[in-house]
Structure formats: structure tokens, C-alpha cells
Amino acid sequence: MCLVLLAALALTGAGLMCFYVPAVTITVAAGTGHKAISVGGVLRGTHFWASLIIGPLLFLHLLVSLARRNSSGGKPKRVVIAGWLLLPLTAVLWFTGLLLPWDELSFWLIALGHGRGIHLTLLQIYWLHVALLPIVAGAILFYYVQGYKKGMRPLSPMGTVT
Numbered sequence: 001m002c003l004v005l006l007a008a009l010a011l012t013g014a015g016l017m018c019f020y021v022p023a024v025t026i027t028v029a030a031g032t033g034h035k036a037i038s039v040g041g042v043l044r045g046t047h048f049w050a051s052l053i054i055g056p057l058l059f060l061h062l063l064v065s066l067a068r069r070n071s072s073g074g075k076p077k078r079v080v081i082a083g084w085l086l087l088p089l090t091a092v093l094w095f096t097g098l099l100l101p102w103d104e105l106s107f108w109l110i111a112l113g114h115g116r117g118i119h120l121t122l123l124q125i126y127w128l129h130v131a132l133l134p135i136v137a138g139a140i141l142f143y144y145v146q147g148y149k150k151g152m153r154p155l156s157p158m159g160t161v162t
Contacts, residue, residue, distance in 0.1 A: 002061055005054040006141075012047035013130065015039075020100065022126035051094050058090055079147030082140050089137050096129035 019040060062083050099106045102122065110121050 002054060002058050005050045005057065008050045009047060009054065010134075012043045012050070015043045016047060017130060020126075022100070022123045047097075051097060055087075055090050055094060058087060062087060079144060082144040082147065085140050086137065086144065089133065089140065093129065093133050093137065096125050096133065099125050100129060 065083060066080060099109055099122075110125070
């Protein structure tokens with residue numbers, strides 16, 4: 001389920017990137033740029049709800065994986081650590097995405113967090129959200145999935161280890 005949500009986030013995020021301009025004057029004048037197109041609200045809504053669901057779902061997945069590892073001597077520690085690194089990274093991705101609509105909440109969160117120019121900060125947050133953090137998360141996720149495939153035994157439909 002987490003991978004399905006991740007795919008939905010990637011696709012809707014790519015769609016939103018086509019219409020979002022990380023400039024204070026343009027973002028404030030247009031409200032949020034995705035509203036100018038008919039499908040923009042659907043893209044933004046899907047992206048928003050998938051981002052809200054993936055955090056708790058990832059946390060539950062990691063708890064189950066940790067319990068399975070402890071009970072069956074499964075995955076190596078480094079895979080578990082990689083999995084737990086994904087959780088705060090997901091939270092940072094969510095927080096940076098929260099700042100991008102450039103509404104009143106975003107303005108004050110950025111203004112309180114940085115003493116620099118706001119235009120530069122908004123651009124930095126945009127590239128952090130769409131480039132740097134997804135690359136880091138993708139590398140950790142790839143490592144996690146590879147270790148998960150190598151070190152895990154499948155679950156039966158009833159949830160017991162076979």
C-alpha cells in the first residue's frame with residue numbers, strides 16, 4: 001500500500017510541478033497556481049491526502065516489520081535502520097510540501113524559521129521538496145526494498161510467518 005501511495009504522490013507531484021511557480025509574487029497573485037486549471041484541484045487534493053495517509057501507514061508497516069524481525073530473526077539491522085530513516089524523511093517531505101502553497105500559514109512558518117529573504121527561501125524549499133529529498137528517499141527506499149526482498153519470509157494470509 002505504501003508503494004501505491006508513493007506512486008500516486010510521484011504522479012500527482014509531477015503534474016503539480018507543471019503548474020506551480022516557486023516565486024512569491026506569482027504564487028501570491030495566483031493564489032495557488034494549480035487552481036488555474038480544471039484538474040488542478042484534483043491533483044492537489046490527491047497529493048495532499050496521499051501525503052497524509054502515507055506517514056501513519058509507513059509507521060505501521062515499520063512496526064510490523066520490526067516485530068517480525070524480532071520474532072523471526074529476519075532482516076539485518078541495516079535494513080531496519082534504513083526503514084526507520086524513511087519515517088523522518090517522510091515527515092520532512094510533508095512539512096516542506098505544507099510550505100509550498102504560500103498561504104498565511106506557509107508565510108509565517110517560513111518567516112519565523114529563517115531571517116533571510118523569503119523569495120530565496122521559498123525557492124530553496126521547492127527544490128528541497130521536489131529534487132533533493134525525493135532522491136535521498138528513493139535511494140534509501142531502494143536499499144530498503146532490496147534488503148526486504150532478500151531477508152524476509154512471506155506472511156500467510158492470516159498474518160503468521162510461514
